[in-house]
Amino acid sequence: MKRIIIHWTAGGYYPSDFDKKFYHFLIDKDGIVHNGIFKPENNLRCVSGHYAAHTGGGNTGSIGVSLCAMAGFKSAKDCGKYPITPKQFEAAMEFCAKLSIQYDIPINQNTIMTHYEFGLKHPETSSAGKIDIIFIPPYSWVEKADAGKFIRSKIKWYKEKLQGV
Ligand SMILES: [Zn+2]
Numbered sequence: 036m037k038r039i040i041i042h043w044t045a046g047g048y049y050p051s052d053f054d055k056k057f058y059h060f061l062i063d064k065d066g067i068v069h070n071g072i073f074k075p076e077n078n079l080r081c082v083s084g085h086y087a088a089h090t091g092g093g094n095t096g097s098i099g100v101s102l103c104a105m106a107g108f109k110s111a112k113d114c115g116k117y118p119i120t121p122k123q124f125e126a127a128m129e130f131c132a133k134l135s136i137q138y139d140i141p142i143n144q145n146t147i148m149t150h151y152e153f154g155l156k157h158p159e160t161s162s163a164g165k166i167d168i169i170f171i172p173p174y175s176w177v178e179k180a181d182a183g184k185f186i187r188s189k190i191k192w193y194k195e196k197l198q199g200v
Contacts, residue, residue: 036075036076036078036079036096036097036138036140037096037140037146038095038096038097038098038145038146038147038148039098039100039131039134039135039140039146039147039148040088040089040090040093040097040098040099040100040149040150040153041100041101041102041104041127041131041147041148041149041150041167041168041186042058042090042100042101042149042150042167042168043101043103043104043105043108043119043167043168044058044061044091044101044102044103044104044105044106045105045106045108045167046103046104046105046106046117047103047104047106047117048063048064048103048104048120049063049064049103049107050063050069050071050101050103050124054071054101054103055069055070055071055072056071056072056073056087056088057071057087057089057099057101057135058087058089058090058099058100058101059073059074059075059078059089059098059099059100060072060098060099060100060101060103060130061070061089061100061101061102061133062100062102062103062123062126062127062130062148063123064103064104064117064120064123065120065122065123065124066120066123066124066125066126066127066174067126068094068130069180071087071099072087072091073086073087075138076096078095078096078097078098079094079095079096080095080097081094081095087099088120089140089150090150090153090162090163091161092153092157092159092160092161092162093150093153093157093160093162098134098138098140098175100127100130100131100134101167102123102124102127102168103123104117104118104119104120104123105117105118105119105148105167108166108170109130110170111170111175114170114172119171119172119173120170120172121173123184124171124172124173124174125189126173126183128186128189128190128192128193129193129197131147131186131190131193132190132191132193132194132196132197135147135190135194136194136197136198142187142190142191142194143187144183144184144187147186147187147190148183149164149167149168149169149182149183149186150162150165150168151166151167151168151169151183153165168182168183168186169182170182171185171186186193
């Protein structure tokens, strides 16, 4: 696996069976990690109907991790009824750190990114214009342009903690 792409489901706080088709791992509001239907390895070679289609134009070799939240999100001021919870966010960051160790994926902007960042880098794909993740409710002061960087710094912190650095 060459990278991790981080999403929100734009749904409620728990994964639906439908959501589980699209992501390898889903983190609920309490920080519990749910497995999707497909394994990360199913995305090494994307065969129609047999992989997690989480990132249009970028699924091959990509692990898809999604936070179950953000239905009804319109803006930072109108966040809907399911804002990402602090516990959920931290659990997702720690889980991504574990994946980074398990799959030997370094932490940089080309290997761990949000779906939003992938879309910015690949405007020719259907990922262009995706808004996950432009706003982090528990850290509402983080600017849209910094959300990915903030996420990577969090994952790095958890990784070093897990490795006892
Ligand atoms: Zn997404």
